[in-house]
Structures are given as structure tokens and as C-alpha cells.
Amino acid sequence: MNIHEYQARELFAKFAVATQPGRVANTAEEAVKIATEIGKQTVVKAQIHAGGRGKGTFKNGFKGGVHLAATSAEAGEIAGKMLGQVLETHQTGPEGKLVSKVFVGEAVDIGRELYFAILLDRVSSTHSIIASTEGGVNIEEVAEKTPDKITHTNINPALGIMPYQCRNIASSLGLTGPLLGQAVKLFTALYNLFIKADCSIVEVNPLVVTKDGRLMALDAKFNFDDNALFRQPEIVAMRDKTEEDPREVAASEFNLNYIGLDGNIACLVNGAGLAMATMDIIQYAGGSPANFLDVGGGASKEQVTAAFKIILGDPQVKGILVNIFGGIMDCNVIATGIVAAAKETALQIPLVVRLEGNNVAAGKQTLTESGIAITSADTLADAAQKVVAAVKAA
Numbered sequence: 001m002n003i004h005e006y007q008a009r010e011l012f013a014k015f016a017v018a019t020q021p022g023r024v025a026n027t028a029e030e031a032v033k034i035a036t037e038i039g040k041q042t043v044v045k046a047q048i049h050a051g052g053r054g055k056g057t058f059k060n061g062f063k064g065g066v067h068l069a070a071t072s073a074e075a076g077e078i079a080g081k082m083l084g085q086v087l088e089t090h091q092t093g094p095e096g097k098l099v100s101k102v103f104v105g106e107a108v109d110i111g112r113e114l115y116f117a118i119l120l121d122r123v124s125s126t127h128s129i130i131a132s133t134e135g136g137v138n139i140e141e142v143a144e145k146t147p148d149k150i151t152h153t154n155i156n157p158a159l160g161i162m163p164y165q166c167r168n169i170a171s172s173l174g175l176t177g178p179l180l181g182q183a184v185k186l187f188t189a190l191y192n193l194f195i196k197a198d199c200s201i202v203e204v205n206p207l208v209v210t211k212d213g214r215l216m217a218l219d220a221k222f223n224f225d226d227n228a229l230f231r232q233p234e235i236v237a238m239r240d241k242t243e244e245d246p247r248e249v250a251a252s253e254f255n256l257n258y259i260g261l262d263g264n265i266a267c268l269v270n271g272a273g274l275a276m277a278t279m280d281i282i283q284y285a286g287g288s289p290a291n292f293l294d295v296g297g298g299a300s301k302e303q304v305t306a307a308f309k310i311i312l313g314d315p316q317v318k319g320i321l322v323n324i325f326g327g328i329m330d331c332n333v334i335a336t337g338i339v340a341a342a343k344e345t346a347l348q349i350p351l352v353v354r355l356e357g358n359n360v361a362a363g364k365q366t367l368t369e370s371g372i373a374i375t376s377a378d379t380l381a382d383a384a385q386k387v388v389a390a391v392k393a394a
Contacts, residue, residue: 022105304337
């Protein structure tokens with residue numbers, strides 16, 4: 001789950017992480033009001049779930065999703081050109097994303113840009129802090145070209161971040177004198193936020209030192225542990241479904257794991273590993289997968305029906321491959337769901353089904369007696385070859 005920049009700042013405020021003053025605006029009038037309250041030069045930033053906003057272009061021809069405003073009237077004018085318009089960046093693709101909110105904040109006179117992130121290190125089973133003197137740029141490029149400018153610090157989850165570790169990180173970033181105390185306070189606050197909000201990643205880029213000697217988190221990206229969201233209702237409330245693929249939103253309502261791709265052969269599989277293997281073998285057979293869809297280990301008839309509807313909501317889909325290995329899963333439950341879904345959606349495209357495992361004989365019998373044009377397959381390779389051939393023939 002992703003959140004907007006303004007929501008990240010709300011979390012900063014809750015956990016006492018130093019950042020620039022500002023609020024979100026839904027209208028140009030609200031932008032004027034916020035800028036007036038700030039009483040200084042402001043920055044107006046389009047709020048979408050995509051990077052590269054500053055270099056983006058709106059469909060109405062307005063250039064850039066990040067602008068400085070010298071007056072409150074100018075802030076309102078800029079907001080008016082952004083709100084209700086589609087912004088295209090290198091991450092959104094040509095379709096772009098609709099801007100329905102803007103962040104209006106105090107403009108910061110930046111002296112230095114740094115990088116700071118907290119994430120889970122699965123190798124050492126610790127939390128890892130990555131810091132660099134090269135902020136404001138792609139950290140992968142820094143790692144490739146100048147790895148000596150990146151420091152790693154492992155944090156024992158049982159102890160939490162220690163003051164000496166904060167001081168060491170600050171020293172690696174050249175934060176000395178009055179900035180050292182600010183750094184210890186900010187790093188500790190960010191770590192507390194990371195833990196208490198059940199984050200998997202907190203990436204602050206840039207972490208800035210202003211020309212008047214302030215250290216603040218200027219922008220951040222958050223990822224959260226989906227398995228812990230049940231105890232984070234405030235975080236869940238920040239979800240903006242309009243920024244997500246509507247098929248993925250629909251899938252989440254049925255506890256299905258769905259990711260849309262750009263191919264034309266849909267997959268319905270139980271188990272993430274099996275789903276990835278299925279996509280690979282479709283590609284190997286000369287086809288192109290249209291999605292990743294994992295119905296889990298105990299899917300119901302209703303979930304299978306919902307999965308079919310989501311798959312068929314993609315106009316690019318020209319064929320469906322169902323690949324089920326029944327361990328906990330009952331193959332006949334899946335078969336019943338397939339038949340019900342095919343009838344309910346008046347399925348007109350090739351459907352290849354490979355069932356194996358728990359109650360497979362009953363499942364195959366259900367498919368055979370359904371009266372629906374279903375192609376059976378005995379192995380995964382056989383299934384992939386059949387669905388690719390059927391789609392090409394169609």
C-alpha cells in the first residue's frame with residue numbers, strides 16, 4: 001500500500017519528525033488560504049502515486065508538477081492549473097494520473113541534500129539503515145557508481161536504534177555541531193515511526209540541511225507490512241483507491257492477490273511460487289501473461305468467480321490458463337467455481353485448465369460434465385502450450 005506525500009508528512013508530524021510546514025489543498029481557494037497562513041514563499045506539489053512529478057507534463061500543456069509560488073495568489077493560480085488535470089511522468093506512462101490534491105508547503109532554501117532509509121534486511125534479520133551524502137538522486141545509481149558514499153547500519157530489533165548509532169550515521173553524513181543533535185532526534189523519531197506504523201520501508205529522499213541550519217525530511221516514500229495492517233486502521237484509512245489499478249482494488253476485496261501485466265493470457269493459480277512459474281512457462285511457450293493472480297490455498301467458489309470477472313475485465317485477455325495444485329485446496333471446489341464463473345460471464349475465449357492433487361478426479365468430472373468448452377491439460381507445460389496455441393488460433 002502506498003500513501004501520498006502529504007500523508008507522509010502527517011505521519012512525520014505525529015512522530016515528531018522535522019519537516020516543512022504545509023497542508024493539502026483540494027481546491028485553488030484552499031491553496032490560497034494555506035499559502036496566506038504560511039506567509040512566505042511556498043511550493044505547490046501535485047499529489048499522485050508516481051515519481052518524476054517535477055519533470056512531468058499535464059495534458060493541458062502545463063509543465064511540471066512542482067512549482068514555487070512567491071505569493072498566495074500565485075499559489076492558487078498554480079494549483080488551479082494542476083487540480084482536475086492529468087499529469088504524465090516517466091513513471092505513469094502516457095496515460096498519466098489525475099491530480100485531485102496538491103500539497104502547499106513552505107519553500108525551503110536547501111543547502112545540502114542527503115539520503116536516509118530504513119528497511120528490513122532479510123539476510124541478517126535486522127533492520128538496516130542506509131544513508132548517503134548523495135540525496136535527491138536515484139540511490140541505485142549512487143550504489144553503482146560511488147558505493148563509498150553509502151553507509152549501512154544494522155539495528156537489532158530487540159534493542160532498537162541506539163544514540164551512538166545515530167551519531168555514527170550523522171558523522172558519515174557530515175552532520176556536526178548543532179546539526180548532530182538534530183540528527184539524533186530525527187533518526188530516532190524516524191525509527192520509532194518505522195516500528196510503530198509497521199513499515200517495511202521508510203525512504204527519505206531528500207533529507208535536507210537548509211541554509212539556515214535546519215535538518216528536515218523533505219520527502220518520503222513509505223511501504224507498509226500488509227500482514228500488519230489489521231492493527232493500523234489509521235494507515236488503512238490513508239489508502240487512495242483512485243490511484244490503484246481498479247482490478248487490483250476489486251481483487252483485494254475478495255482477498256485475492258492480483259497484479260495486472262501487459263500480456264493477453266490470463267493466469268489463475270493457487271500459490272505465489274506456482275503463479276510465477278506459470279507466467280514463466282507461458283512466456284517460454286511463446287505467449288505473454290496478462291496478470292499474476294494467486295487465489296491462495298483455500299479459495300472458495302465465490303472467490304474463483306470473482307477472479308474470473310476481474311480477469312475478463314481486462315480487454316487485452318484472449319485466453320485463460322487455470323493451474324491448480326490441490327494441497328489444502330479441493331480441486332472440485334475450484335472446478336465448481338470455474339464452471340459457475342464461465343456460465344455467469346458467458347465465457348467466449350479459450351480456457352485451459354490443469355488440475356492436480358486433492359480430489360482431482362471429482363474436479364475433472366465436474367469440468368467434463370459442465371457442457372462448457374474447456375480444454376484439459378495434464379502437466380503445466382502441456383497447459384501452457386495448449387493455451388498459447390488456442391489464443392494464436394483464435
